[in-house]
């Protein structure tokens with residue numbers, strides 16, 4: 029991989045995206061067996077720098093780094109000197125002074141990861157673990173990995189796959205990264221949302237868009253339900269939760285309209301009963317927990333490739 033940081037899907041090209049997905053597959057194969065750890069990043073220090081809450085992303089980066097034998101420092105803004113006014117620059121430089129070679133950052137401000145990487149404040153590699161409403165590139169990579177595992181005939185090309193991304197597109201960094209990545213891999217992507225949650229300028233995203241979930245659902249090979257991000261909504265974007273669930277939720281009736289071969293995805297955390305029903309989340313077509321498991325392999329691959337991995341070891345080594 030040519031980039032030293034992963035801030036956006038725009039940092040990688042199609043060949044590099046497949047390199048990450050192939051590397052993740054190989055690492056998953058190695059660590060799925062008795063040997064859970066590889067010595068690849070032994071002696072290297074990785075920092076999780078989280079200014080926003082997270083369960084999946086922070087823990088899976090931690091698991092990924094530990095499976096590669098890296099030392100991991102977890103930083104959460106809550107309970108830190110950020111509450112005393114310490115800046116992003118001073119926080120990052122403090123962590124680098126403790127040996128951080130790679131910083132995984134989640135921040136509420138769009139552009140924060142780019143600022144950290146391009147400011148010259150630190151020499152460490154930077155991975156964007158979600159910046160405001162901008163991007164979440166490793167989420168898109170783990171989503172693509174999951175789709176690929178379910179549609180092996182499309183392993184080298186997503187052409188012919190139709191993927192719907194549904195709900196709060198406006199506030200979703202997951203939707204932005206997925207639209208970029210999935211179209212780069214060849215998929216047809218349709219964004220489905222009420223007009224109030226469809227971003228302005230979506231015409232430039234190289235995707236289709238629809239205000240009707242029911243019109244599109246029978247055509248989809250994968251349906252990616254998005255969390256309604258109430259914490260980013262200062263205004264009312266829909267009349268009521270009941271109406272939102274009726275028009276854009278994946279409930280029992282829409283579940284029946286889905287192709288039997290289609291997969292149901294959600295990046296988590298879910299608002300059960302709002303954007304997704306328990307019947308859909310827990311159905312045989314749901315791959316939501318597979319997404320979580322795949323996140324570890326994909327993040328291992330990203331750490332491995334950014335921190336100087338050349339070829340994936342063919343055998344695991346007990347460490």
Ligand code: CP
Pocket residue numbers: 081082083084085086158167295296297
């Ligand atoms: N998908 C995702 O980013 O989840 P977390 O907020 O739990 O990390």
